[in-house]
Amino acid sequence: MILLFHPRAxxxxxxRLPLAVLALAAVLEDREEYEIVDGNVDDDPLGTLLGLIDKHRxxxxxVSVMPGPQMAAGMEVCREIRKLRPHVPIVWGGYFPSIYPEAxxxxxxxxxxxxGQGEDTLLELLEALRGERTFxxxxxxxxxDQFGFHRNNAERPMKGPDAFPWSPFHRLPVEKYLRPSFFGKxxxxxxxSIGCPFNCSFCGVHAAYGRTEKFESPERTEAILRHxxxxxNADSVQFYDMNFFLSEDHARELMDRIAPLKLRWWCEAxxxxxxxxxxxxxxxxxxxxxxxxxxGAESGSDWALKEMQKGITTEQTLIMARRTREAGIIPEFSFVVGNPKDPERDTRETLAFIRKIKRINPDSEIIIQHYTPTPQRGSMYGDVDDKISFPTSPGEWAEKKWMDFTxxxxxxxxxxxDKTKRLIxxxxxxxxxxxxxxxxxRAPRWGRYLLQTLSAWRYxxxxxxxxxxxxxxQRFIDLRKPKRESL
Ligand code: B12
Incomplete structure (x- = not known):
C-alpha cells in the first residue's frame, strides 16, 4: 500500500481540497492500493498512519509539503514514523523539497x-523501490546513494494537466472541504494549469517548475467544475493557477463554458x-x-518592478484598478515591499502608490508583505546569496525566525x-x-465600523x-488577513 500524507497547513x-495529493492519487487510482491521510481533517494523523502501517504492507x-507550518507538521510526523516504523521509506514532494532539496x-x-511535477516521478520511484529500474x-x-551522498537527478520536463487522469474526489470526504467563504457557501x-512562464525574482514557482505554464483544456476545466x-453542490471556486488568464482566446472560450455553472469565483492574474x-x-x-x-502588483516603483523582473508597469496596475471597478470585479493587489536595492525608496513610493489605487478604486483589497527572497535555480537577485544564509535542514526551517521569514x-x-519595516x-x-x-x-458589521472610524484620521x-x-x-475583532491563513 502507498500512503499519501498531507500534513496540517x-x-x-x-x-481546502488538497490538490497536490489528489493529483498523485489520480495516477495511483485503479493501479495501486493507496490511502490519503489529511492532517487538515484528521486530528491524529500520526495515529492513523501508524494504524495503516501496522495493518498493511x-x-x-x-508526504506533500509546502514551506511554512505544513513543513513543520510534516516534519514532526515523519520523525516519529521513522523512530517507530523505520522500515517505511519516506518521500517528500511539493514546494518545500522542490526549492530546498538539500535541506x-x-x-x-x-x-x-x-x-517539481510529481505524478510520473512517484510512479517511477515505486518501480525503483520494487527493483524494476534505477534511482x-x-x-x-x-x-x-548507498554512501549517503546526495544525488540530484536532472529536472523533469513538465506535462500539461490533460496528460493525467482526473482527481479521484470520491476518495476524500469532499463535503468537509467545501467551506463557506466570501465567494459562496x-x-x-x-x-x-501548471507552472508559470514568468521569472519574478522572489517567486518560488519557477524555482520549482522552471519557466513554462501548461493549461488544461477548457473542456476539461468545465467538466471538472460541472462535476x-x-x-x-459547489457554488463557488478559487482557481489556484499562477496565471488563470494568458491568451485572450483561451480566456473567452473558458468563460463561455463556465458561465452556465453560475459559480462565483476568485483567480490570480x-x-x-x-x-x-x-x-x-x-x-x-x-x-x-x-x-x-x-x-501581484508588487511595487509602486517602476524601477523596482524592472529589478524584480516582474514584467509589468505601475501604469498597468492603475489601469486594472479602474477596469475592474468598471466591470464590477474586486481587485486584490499584493505588494512585496522593501526591494533589496533601495528599500527606503521602494517603500516610500509603494505606500504613495497604494493610496493612489485606493483613490481610483476604493474597493481594492490590499495585501502588503515584506520583500522575501526565495532561493532560485540560478543565483539570486540582489546578491541575496551573500546576505542571507538559508537553513540547511527542515528542523532549522521550523524555527520561529525562519517560520516568520517563510x-x-x-x-x-x-x-x-527597522524604521522601514515598522513603517510598512x-x-x-x-x-x-x-x-x-x-x-x-465572520467580522461583525460593528467591528468593521469601529476599525474604519478609529483609523480614518490616521489615513x-x-x-x-x-x-x-x-x-x-483588530485582535479584539479577530480580523482575518487574506493570504495569511496558516495556523
Ligand atoms: C493552494 C496554495 C496554498 C494554500 C494551502 C495549500 C495546501 N498545501 O494545503 C494556502 C492558501 C493555505 C497557502 C498558504 C501558504 N502558501 Co501557498 N500556495 C498555494 C498555491 C496557490 C497552489 C498550490 C497547489 O495546490 N498547486 C496544485 C498542485 C497540484 O501542485 P503542487 O502543489 O505543486 O503539487 C505537485 C508537485 O509539487 C508534486 N508534489 C506535491 N506533493 C507531493 C508529494 C509527493 C510524495 C510527491 C511524490 C510529489 C508531490 O506533485 C504534485 C502534482 O504534480 C501555490 C502557488 C501555485 N499556483 O502553485 C502557493 C505557494 C505554494 N504558496 C506559497 C507560500 C509562500 C505560502 C505561505 C507561506 C504564504 C504565507 N505568507 O502565509 C502559506 C503557508 C502555508 C502553510 N500553512 O504551510 C509559495 C511557496 C514558495 C515559496 N516562496 O516559499 C507558493 C508557490 C506561492 C508563490 N508564488 O510564492 N498556499
Whole structure:
C-alpha cells in the first residue's frame, strides 16, 4: 500500500481540497492500493498512519509539503514514523523539497525528495523501490546513494494537466472541504494549469517548475467544475493557477463554458495581460462569475518592478484598478515591499502608490508583505546569496525566525532598516483597518465600523506611527488577513 500524507497547513475553517495529493492519487487510482491521510481533517494523523502501517504492507509514505507550518507538521510526523516504523521509506514532494532539496535530504527521516511535477516521478520511484529500474534514471528525483551522498537527478520536463487522469474526489470526504467563504457557501478549489512562464525574482514557482505554464483544456476545466457543482453542490471556486488568464482566446472560450455553472469565483492574474484584454472580454469574465482577481502588483516603483523582473508597469496596475471597478470585479493587489536595492525608496513610493489605487478604486483589497527572497535555480537577485544564509535542514526551517521569514511576517532581511519595516507594518495596519477585507465573512458589521472610524484620521493625515489602538481593535475583532491563513 502507498500512503499519501498531507500534513496540517491551515485552521479548519480555511481547509481546502488538497490538490497536490489528489493529483498523485489520480495516477495511483485503479493501479495501486493507496490511502490519503489529511492532517487538515484528521486530528491524529500520526495515529492513523501508524494504524495503516501496522495493518498493511506499506511500500512508501509520500508526504506533500509546502514551506511554512505544513513543513513543520510534516516534519514532526515523519520523525516519529521513522523512530517507530523505520522500515517505511519516506518521500517528500511539493514546494518545500522542490526549492530546498538539500535541506530536505539532510533530514535523517527523509529518503527521497521529489522536485517539481510529481505524478510520473512517484510512479517511477515505486518501480525503483520494487527493483524494476534505477534511482538514477528518475528525472526530478533527489535521493541519498548507498554512501549517503546526495544525488540530484536532472529536472523533469513538465506535462500539461490533460496528460493525467482526473482527481479521484470520491476518495476524500469532499463535503468537509467545501467551506463557506466570501465567494459562496460551498467553495471548492481548482488548478487549471501548471507552472508559470514568468521569472519574478522572489517567486518560488519557477524555482520549482522552471519557466513554462501548461493549461488544461477548457473542456476539461468545465467538466471538472460541472462535476463539483452537480455531485457536491459547489457554488463557488478559487482557481489556484499562477496565471488563470494568458491568451485572450483561451480566456473567452473558458468563460463561455463556465458561465452556465453560475459559480462565483476568485483567480490570480497579471495586470499586463489583462490590461490588454478588450472590454467585451472583461464583461465575459464578469458574466462567467468572476468576483475577485488577485494581482501581484508588487511595487509602486517602476524601477523596482524592472529589478524584480516582474514584467509589468505601475501604469498597468492603475489601469486594472479602474477596469475592474468598471466591470464590477474586486481587485486584490499584493505588494512585496522593501526591494533589496533601495528599500527606503521602494517603500516610500509603494505606500504613495497604494493610496493612489485606493483613490481610483476604493474597493481594492490590499495585501502588503515584506520583500522575501526565495532561493532560485540560478543565483539570486540582489546578491541575496551573500546576505542571507538559508537553513540547511527542515528542523532549522521550523524555527520561529525562519517560520516568520517563510510567512513573510518578518524576513529580518539585512537590507531593511527597522524604521522601514515598522513603517510598512504600521501602514498595513492602518489600511487594513480603514478598509477591513470583505473576505472576512465572520467580522461583525460593528467591528468593521469601529476599525474604519478609529483609523480614518490616521489615513487622512498619513500618520501611521504606533497604531496600538488599531492592533488591539483588530485582535479584539479577530480580523482575518487574506493570504495569511496558516495556523
Ligand atoms: C493552494 C496554495 C496554498 C494554500 C494551502 C495549500 C495546501 N498545501 O494545503 C494556502 C492558501 C493555505 C497557502 C498558504 C501558504 N502558501 Co501557498 N500556495 C498555494 C498555491 C496557490 C497552489 C498550490 C497547489 O495546490 N498547486 C496544485 C498542485 C497540484 O501542485 P503542487 O502543489 O505543486 O503539487 C505537485 C508537485 O509539487 C508534486 N508534489 C506535491 N506533493 C507531493 C508529494 C509527493 C510524495 C510527491 C511524490 C510529489 C508531490 O506533485 C504534485 C502534482 O504534480 C501555490 C502557488 C501555485 N499556483 O502553485 C502557493 C505557494 C505554494 N504558496 C506559497 C507560500 C509562500 C505560502 C505561505 C507561506 C504564504 C504565507 N505568507 O502565509 C502559506 C503557508 C502555508 C502553510 N500553512 O504551510 C509559495 C511557496 C514558495 C515559496 N516562496 O516559499 C507558493 C508557490 C506561492 C508563490 N508564488 O510564492 N498556499
Amino acid at each position: 491551515v485552521k479548519p475553517r480555511s481547509r 506499506v511500500e512508501l509514505l509520500g 530536505t535530504l539532510n533530514a535523517k527521516y527523509i529518503d527521497f525528495a521529489v522536485r 538514477e534514471s528518475i528525472l526530478g528525483l533527489s535521493y541519498k 460551498r467553495t471548492a478549489v481548482h488548478h487549471a 463539483l457543482v452537480e455531485r457536491y 497579471r495586470v499586463d495581460i489583462m490590461s490588454r484584454y478588450s472590454d467585451e472580454t472583461m464583461q465575459a469574465i464578469r458574466r462567467a462569475g468572476c468576483t475577485m482577481i488577485f494581482f 510567512l513573510r511576517i518578518d524576513t529580518r532581511a539585512p537590507w531593511m532598516k 507594518d504600521n501602514f498595513e495596519i492602518v489600511v487594513a483597518s480603514r478598509w477591513p477585507t470583505v473576505q472576512d465573512i 487622512t493625515f498619513r500618520f501611521y506611527t504606533a497604531p496600538h489602538e488599531l492592533v488591539l481593535a
